[in-house]
Amino acid sequence: MRVCYYTNWSQYRPGHGRFVPENVDASLCTHIIYAFGKLVGNTITNFEWNDEQRYSEVMKLKETNPDLKVLLAMGGWNAGSLPFSKMCETLESRSEFIYSSIAWLRQHSFDGLDMDWEYPGRRGGNETLDMENFNRLLQEAYTVFEEEAADTGREKLLLTAAVAAGQGNIDGVYDIPEISRYLDFIAIMTYDFHGGSWLNITGHNSPLYANPTQYDPTFCMSWAAEYWVQQGAPRDKLVIGLPTYGRTFDLKDPSNNGLGAPSKGGGPTGPYTRESGFRSYYEICDLQKEGGITRWDNISKVPYYTNDKTGMWIGFDNKESIYYKMKDVVLKENEEFAGIMIWALDLDDFNATSCCQGTYPLIRYMDDLLKLAENGQPFPGPPDGTGCGSGGGDTGGESGGETGGESGGETGGESGGETGGESGGETDGCDAASFCKTMGDMTYPNPTNCSMYYNCWGGGGMCDVCNDGLYFNDAIKGCDFKENVNCSA
Structure with missing residues (x-):
């Protein structure tokens, strides 16, 4: 399973960063999730002025991939928690949401609904009631979706969810055995573990394994994936999140640039994504070509980029880190998960403008590894060095190994990006x-x-x-x- 998120705001990026449905390679995905719809009261409507046009354009991708399923996502970090908490309060409000969802999804030919509530009982939600009300919402939606399919003879709408990876946003948030009964698949957002917009020490966006310098040893993909299984989620319903972007830091001292190094905040905005503390993979490739060093953390099995002149520090993923995540977690022998979830299509080098690896280099590599496994082929060796030459490739510069830098201690929060935590970004001056x-x-x-x-x-x-x-x-x-x-x- 390859679950790909399409973001409806990426159409506003300038130049070759602009992303619309015609840029999607539908052969790389089994499911595309359109992010996001908007919750108004207890009903769904469009978020963007041209969403309904974009819906139709995404649906046309089925002409090249007839097996493709397209779902609509509701929620996301910026939507907050309170609107979903209010919607789930009563049987009547939940029913209104469920029936309006069916009407909206069928009107626009969607195949299902993806719930991305971040998070029940957190960020202003009801700590006492949200977990049970989320259970009720999913159980009732599952039942009504089944009844609607039986009554109309249409294929049952899928019901899925994107869920937290950090223990602080799992425990007391999800009744994992219960929600697993009703969801067709569960996507774990195993990214946004560390970022300069909410932490004051450097750390990887999506480490495979914990590095001793990080303040919370559970903030890594391997721990999160196994924790969901231990808490009662079946492996064959879990898809593991893989990011095609990095989280950036502005170093206090550019010469102190290891893991756990002090940071002043998120790095400057990229020319295309235009968000502090965040860079797409293709923007990172452009930075690598301009200078700096890309190091490899052999403990966490992920790279990071530093530039002593600019003070930029970026934790990101490349083909090598994808290789180890697929080998050690997603496709681990006898412990395989259902597949992968990708955030997001528009953040890979989809136009082949920057990374010298063709279109969609990261997602295509994920797809290649999954196809080998599906065809019963042995898992290959690590990828050869790729990139745009000296200093710009995936392993350019010196090998980092265990790179240290003093730990900054506990700084709180899990994430400020799509998977949430205690902050969505820099909140100085807010009491x-x-x-x-x-x-x-x-x-x-x-x-x-x-x-x-x-x-x-x-x-x-x-x-x-x-x-x-x-x-x-x-x-x-x-x-x-x-x-x-x-x-x-």
């Missing part, structure tokens, strides 16, 4: 404790920063910030494009 002290359990805009907002509950709360240059829209209690928000801060 949630004072603001939320007298406020009700609700999400509120920050009056001094259009991108920032407060999640208040129980007299306390936390600060969050919208990613991707979005503003907080109080009308929908979530992040939105600037043109849709009346903000004068």
Whole structure:
């Protein structure tokens, strides 16, 4: 199984970073998940002004891959938790959501619904009730989807979920045996473990194994995948998340550039993705060609890039790290998982503009390894060095091995990207404790920063910030494009 996310905001990127459905190679995916729809009250609607056009364009990909399934994702980090918590509160509100989902999905020819609630009982959700209400939502949706298929003679709509990888956002959030009964597959978001937008020491975005320098030894793919199994999820329903991007840091001292090195925050925005602390794989390839060193962490089995002149530090994935993740986790002999989930199509070098490895070099390599396994072929050796020459390839520069740098201790939070945690980005100047002290359990805009907002509950709360240059829209209690928000801060 190859589950590929398509993002509806990547169409707004400049130049060769712009990504639309015609850029998708449908042969690389068994499932495409369109991210995201919008929850308004208890009903689904489009998020972007041209979503319905884009839906049709994605559906046309079935002409080249007739077996392709296309699902609509609801949620994501920027959508917050509170709207989903409210929707799940009662049988009536859940029923309204489920029946509106069927109508919307059938109207636009989707094959299923992907729930990406980040996270039940967290980020302003109801800590007491959300887990059980999420169980109820999935059980009721499963039942109604079955009934609708029986009544109409149509294929049953798929029901899937994207779930957290960090223990703090798993325990008390998901009743894993129960949700596994109703979901067709469960995608573990095994990325965004460390990033400069929410941590003050460097660390890998998606380590295969924990490095001793990281503050939480459970923040790695191997631990997360096995923990979900130990807690009751069947391997044949679990797909493992693989990122096609990196998380960046702005080093305090460019000469102290190992793992666990002090950081001032997220690195500068990339020319195409335009988000602080974040770079697509093709943007990372461009940086490698300009200079710097790419090192290999032989403990975590992932690379990282540093540049002493700019102070940039990036934890990312390349073919070599993909190889070990597939070999040691996804396709481990006698312990295989159902497949992979890719975030996201638009972040690989889809146009072959930057990495000297053809189109979709990372995703195509994932697909190649899966096909070998499906055809009963032995697992190959590690990939040969690839890239654009000296300094720009996957292993250019010196070998890092165990690269150290002093640990910065506990800094809190799991993630500020798509898989969430305690912060969605940099929240300096946001005092949630004072603001939320007298406020009700609700999400509120920050009056001094259009991108920032407060999640208040129980007299306390936390600060969050919208990613991707979005503003907080109080009308929908979530992040939105600037043109849709009346903000004068």
